[in-house]
Amino acid sequence: MPHTSELADSHLLKKDHLKGFLRKLAKEYRLVAPVRNRHSDVLFTVIDDLDAAEIELNEPPQNSLKQFFLPQQERLYTYTTSPEGYDFQPIPTSIPPTVYFGVHPCDLSAVLYMDVVFSRRQRDPFYLRRRQGSVLIGINCNSPAPKCFCNATGSGPFIEMGSDLQLTDLGDRFLVEAGRTSGHGLIERWQGFFAAATDKDRAARYQAFLEARGRFSRQVHVEQAIRRLEADAVPDEVFAELSLRCQDCGGCAYLCPTCTCFTISDQPLDAISGQRLRSWDACTFAGFTAMAGGHNPVQAKTEAIRQRFTHKLRDDVRLTGRPSCVGCGRCVGICFGGTDIVRFVERACQGSL
Amino acid sequence: MPQPITDIYLPRQAKVEQIIVENSQISTFVLAFSDHTYNNAFRHQPGQFMMVSMPHCGEAPISISSTPTRPGAIHLSVRRAGKLTAAMHGLRTGDTIGLRGPYGRPFPMEQLQKKDLLFVAGGIGLAPLRGVINGCLDQRDQFGTLTVLYGSRTPSDIAFQSDLGLWKKQGVDCRLTVDAAEPGWDGAVGLVTSLLDDLKPNVNQSTTLVCGPPLMFRAVLGRLASMGFSDHQVLTTMERHMKCGVGICRHCHMDGKMACADGPVFSLAELRQLKIMELDG
Numbered sequence: 001m002p003h004t005s006e007l008a009d010s011h012l013l014k015k016d017h018l019k020g021f022l023r024k025l026a027k028e029y030r031l032v033a034p035v036r037n038r039h040s041d042v043l044f045t046v047i048d049d050l051d052a053a054e055i056e057l058n059e060p061p062q063n064s065l066k067q068f069f070l071p072q073q074e075r076l077y078t079y080t081t082s083p084e085g086y087d088f089q090p091i092p093t094s095i096p097p098t099v100y101f102g103v104h105p106c107d108l109s110a111v112l113y114m115d116v117v118f119s120r121r122q123r124d125p126f127y128l129r130r131r132q133g134s135v136l137i138g139i140n141c142n143s144p145a146p147k148c149f150c151n152a153t154g155s156g157p158f159i160e161m162g163s164d165l166q167l168t169d170l171g172d173r174f175l176v177e178a179g180r181t182s183g184h185g186l187i188e189r190w191q192g193f194f195a196a197a198t199d200k201d202r203a204a205r206y207q208a209f210l211e212a213r214g215r216f217s218r219q220v221h222v223e224q225a226i227r228r229l230e231a232d233a234v235p236d237e238v239f240a241e242l243s244l245r246c247q248d249c250g251g252c253a254y255l256c257p258t259c260t261c262f263t264i265s266d267q268p269l270d271a272i273s274g275q276r277l278r279s280w281d282a283c284t285f286a287g288f289t290a291m292a293g294g295h296n297p298v299q300a301k302t303e304a305i306r307q308r309f310t311h312k313l314r315d316d317v318r319l320t321g322r323p324s325c326v327g328c329g330r331c332v333g334i335c336f337g338g339t340d341i342v343r344f345v346e347r348a349c350q351g352s353l
Numbered sequence: 354m355p356q357p358i359t360d361i362y363l364p365r366q367a368k369v370e371q372i373i374v375e376n377s378q379i380s381t382f383v384l385a386f387s388d389h390t391y392n393n394a395f396r397h398q399p400g401q402f403m404m405v406s407m408p409h410c411g412e413a414p415i416s417i418s419s420t421p422t423r424p425g426a427i428h429l430s431v432r433r434a435g436k437l438t439a440a441m442h443g444l445r446t447g448d449t450i451g452l453r454g455p456y457g458r459p460f461p462m463e464q465l466q467k468k469d470l471l472f473v474a475g476g477i478g479l480a481p482l483r484g485v486i487n488g489c490l491d492q493r494d495q496f497g498t499l500t501v502l503y504g505s506r507t508p509s510d511i512a513f514q515s516d517l518g519l520w521k522k523q524g525v526d527c528r529l530t531v532d533a534a535e536p537g538w539d540g541a542v543g544l545v546t547s548l549l550d551d552l553k554p555n556v557n558q559s560t561t562l563v564c565g566p567p568l569m570f571r572a573v574l575g576r577l578a579s580m581g582f583s584d585h586q587v588l589t590t591m592e593r594h595m596k597c598g599v600g601i602c603r604h605c606h607m608d609g610k611m612a613c614a615d616g617p618v619f620s621l622a623e624l625r626q627l628k629i630m631e632l633d634g
Contacts, residue, residue: 086450088451121614122361122598125360264596264602283603289606290594292435292438297629299605307606309611310608
């Protein structure tokens with residue numbers, strides 16, 4: 001339970017000291033944080049000028065960290081073809097060590113999930129080279145947004161593991177808990193910014209957790225949907241109905257912090273050279289499973305929609321013990337067909353069980 | 354320092370050493386990696402596949418049709434189906450392609466030892482079984498009787514003719530059928546299931562390896578069940594669209610399993626646990 005946090009080593013950081021701490025970090029790391037831009041949108045952004053950046057820690061960012069570890073499109077290789085041979089050349093890339101600051105528990109959980117996807121069966125070099133030099137500084141959610149349901153997916157509003165440092169907003173100060181070795185290292189390195197936390201601070205954190213838990217405005221019965229999927233008790237009509245409303249736009253998959261399906265394709269540059277690209281894909285796209293010659297073993301749109309929700313709420317629970325929906329609610333906001341995961345959970349839970 | 358990570362997506366150059374034209378749509382490409390050391394050390398197991406790169410065409414999974422008991426060359430038997438395979442059919446001896454692999458769960462050869470093996474294939478479906486059959490022949494005393502039932506559309510579509518000839522000479526019971534006869538054909542006409550009607554296998558001693566188009570597959574499964582084969586005695590290999598080949602990209606999803614990494618070889622008992630079109634129609 002959150003009051004006996006596994007991140008037991010706790011410190012205090014006054015809010016007045018935050019910019020100073022980040023300034024130190026920015027000297028050694030590329031800094032990425034949720035920033036409110038001139039259109040008033042909050043997005044995880046690479047911060048070049050810390051003084052000019054308006055870091056926003058309370059409003060959930062529109063994007064997740066996915067694009068930083070799995071870019072929407074990345075070049076894997078260039079290739080050349082000639083009578084002498086057909087060769088692939090790796091792209092020389094140096095990924096700067098990066099601090100991701102102000103990461104909400106849903107998005108932290110998503111990174112932990114991606115770590116599994118990209119290292120369980122095979123170690124994916126393009127993901128891991130971005131992930132390996134990264135430091136995650138999380139912030140617990142005191143005020144979940146109306147779209148949020150991370151309480152139902154077990155990924156918030158507070159998180160006990162996964163980050164290097166975990167912050168909780170206590171008004172004029174942050175309680176800072178050090179997770180991994182690198183988190184301890186950061187505090188030791190810049191200990192001038194930190195004071196020792198007292199039992200009173202830790203009690204305030206627990207109080208904040210209890211209040212946050214009471215602030216969710218929607219009840220999403222994810223556990224029940226998981227049980228019904230596992231029991232094969234979700235009627236086919238539910239998938240059929242949702243598939244009729246899906247417009248095949250892929251917005252849910254692109255915004256989802258855990259949707260990691262990708263495609264690999266060649267882009268010719270001229271007759272004898274080109275580049276191999278890896279791009280985001282979506283299992284709901286009509287051509288996702290189509291084979292050469294046109295045969296498609298996943299024939300109906302219904303089956304593609306079934307795959308989307310069954311993967312997140314049944315297959316990944318079997319694999320990791322928890323769903324790969326992290327309750328961030330982004331797909332709810334983007335889906336104009338009403339085919340989002342909350343709608344699925346509601347329809348799946350109608351009836352008995 | 355983080356440890357270096359193998360670049361699993363990097364194709365290696367391989368040279369076309371020979372092209373065997375099997376029929377108007379299927380050719381077998383005999384390939385060797387340009388890097389001789391790598392080529393000599395390369396090993397695979399029957400039922401595994403390679404990811405093939407062709408210039409400007411991306412990649413596609415192609416099952417290995419050669420046997421691991423004859424290392425040094427990789428055989429890929431390819432039916433002209435889409436852009437990449439059409440480009441392969443334009444290859445000439447000496448040309449180079451890109452290869453990475455081998456990938457996937459192979460046929461469980463140790464479990465097949467001492468068993469009578471019944472191979473049932475249609476069209477290009479004989480390609481992944483070819484490596485198993487030649488492997489069995491190279492270790493003949495380790496397996497029981499070998500029977501090959503092979504269906505083709507017409508007599509001129511019969512692929513792997515030189516293999517079929519060699520297998521017959523080595524005592525394999527090879528039986529062919531075609532959907533439609535042509536002048537001069539005096540063999541069987543009809544579905545490959547009809548060839549099963551004439552067989553009297555020792556079912557308890559046997560394992561069946563089936564590979565072919567979904568319609569044929571379902572028909573064969575029904576016939577095998579009525580002959581007394583249990584779902585554990587039927588093995589097959591699945592065909593799916595794939596991008597990564599290593600269980601990450603999910604294009605080959607099969608109700609929670611990945612054809613590339615959990616398969617492509619499955620027992621029928623395993624497939625029965627899944628909702629897939631090959632069984633549901």
